[in-house]
Amino acid sequence: xxxxxxxxxxxxxxxxxxxxxxxxxxxxxxxxxxxxxxxxxxxxxxxxxxxxxxxxxxxxxxxxxxxxxxxxxxxxxxxxxxxxxxxxxxxxxxxxxxxxxxxxxxxxxxxxxxxxxxxxxxxxxxxxxxxxxxxxxxxxxxxxxxxxxxxxxxxxxxxxxxxxxxxxxxxxxxxxxxxxxxxxxxxxxxxxxxxxxxxxxxxxxxxxxxxxxxxxxxxxxxxxxxxxxxxxxxxxxxxxxxxxxxxxxxxxxxxxxxxxxxxxxxxxxxxxxxxxxxxxxxxxxxxxxxxxxxxxxxxxxxxxxxxxxxxxxxxxxxxxxxxxxxxxx
Numbered sequence: 001x002x003x004x005x006x007x008x009x010x011x012x013x014x015x016x017x018x019x020x021x022x023x024x025x026x027x028x029x030x031x032x033x034x035x036x037x038x039x040x041x042x043x044x045x046x047x048x049x050x051x052x053x054x055x056x057x058x059x060x061x062x063x064x065x066x067x068x069x070x071x072x073x074x075x076x077x078x079x080x081x082x083x084x085x086x087x088x089x090x091x092x093x094x095x096x097x098x099x100x101x102x103x104x105x106x107x108x109x110x111x112x113x114x115x116x117x118x119x120x121x122x123x124x125x126x127x128x129x130x131x132x133x134x135x136x137x138x139x140x141x142x143x144x145x146x147x148x149x150x151x152x153x154x155x156x157x158x159x160x161x162x163x164x165x166x167x168x169x170x171x172x173x174x175x176x177x178x179x180x181x182x183x184x185x186x187x188x189x190x191x192x193x194x195x196x197x198x199x200x201x202x203x204x205x206x207x208x209x210x211x212x213x214x215x216x217x218x219x220x221x222x223x224x225x226x227x228x229x230x231x232x233x234x235x236x237x238x239x240x241x242x243x244x245x246x247x248x249x250x251x252x253x254x255x256x257x258x259x260x261x262x263x264x265x266x267x268x269x270x271x272x273x274x275x276x277x278x279x280x281x282x283x284x285x286x287x288x289x290x291x292x293x294x295x296x297x298x299x300x301x302x303x304x305x306x307x308x309x310x311x312x313x314x315x316x317x318x319x320x321x322x323x324x325x326x327x328x329x
Contacts, residue, residue: 007106007215007226010067013052015116015192015217017103018080019060021096027058028091033141036061036083037153044155049075052113052157053120056141057127062120064113076102106226108218112192117143117161118183119192125184133181144180148173192217214283224287240284240327242276242294248326249276252319263296274309275323277302282310 020026027033033056044051049072053064067075084097107116121144122136130136138150145151147158149169165179166172213223250257253272260272273295280286281302288302297305313320 007104008067008071008073009106009226010069010071013064013066013107013109013113013116014072015105015107015120016063016065016072016076017060018063018076019099019102021099023059024097025058026060026087026097027056030141032087032090035086037141039082039086040079041154043075043079047075049155050157050160051143051153051155052161053117054143054153054156055120055123057123057129062123064107064116064120072104076104104215106216106218108216108222111219111222112217114161114164114179116192118180121147121180122183133184137177147176242280242286242291245276245280245284245327246294248323249279252323252326261295270305271309271312273297274305274307275312276309277306278309278313279323281306 018026027036036056040051040054043049047070048068049070050066050068051063052066053062055062065072065075080098080102087097088094107113121142124130124139124142125133125136129141130139136142136144137148138145140151143153143156143158146153146156147161162169162172162176164172165175213226216223216226246257246260249272250260253268253275255269255272259269260276262269264270264273276295277291277297280291281288288299288306292298292302295302295305313323
């Protein structure tokens, strides 16, 4: 499926994940990590971008930030380009250091801020960079130690995080530490690294799917709010239209688009409608109401068809790959 444009919106929380090209290390040692942090903190000061959590590993890193006056893309371009040039010079190498496209996810602040702080700060422990929570408490390349007062990073919004755990610093740090420790047993939290509603709705039997966008971690209401404010205008201009989706799926299944648009109990047209519902909601970010209008289905009908379509695509990989390839053209 073609990639959607990033949501580069100021004033919103964003979880950024950057990986080395071909999964290669982007930090050879702690000196590299410190050079990265020096550049990072300088940019935070210059741009007014707020940082709530961060963790540097070997071949990737996580940042939880909120751009205020400048865009995230300009911040990341300066950060990644500057570090890559210096890294290549010091290591006598050339070429790309990072994957061409970093991942950024717009997050619903009140629902996910603390969960993401915990997820990001536990990364060094999950990755084996440290062996225990006690070691993590003083690990110098994660925002966790900064929140505990064991390290410092100019520009990290420690107060904004800790005030959610208590008014007094000592009490807040203790409560935060317990919160972090409680997260260890949760293991991986894949739903926190993009398309949260996509992942969770796929496991639930809902009468109606909430609005979804793979670039957003948040409720359907949050997604709708962004759409209503026309902050997703670029997606609506550039995304694959429903008419195009119907055409591609119909041709792939040997059907006429007009046949697919009409309600039918016949197996093949019903399967095609299910595939359209599934791809439109889970891959292209359309709402159930938008899909229902073109397929003459109610909200519950779209939900049922989408579940059926997802199973059909999972069972027929050749069809799935063929449809994806045609949509990508």
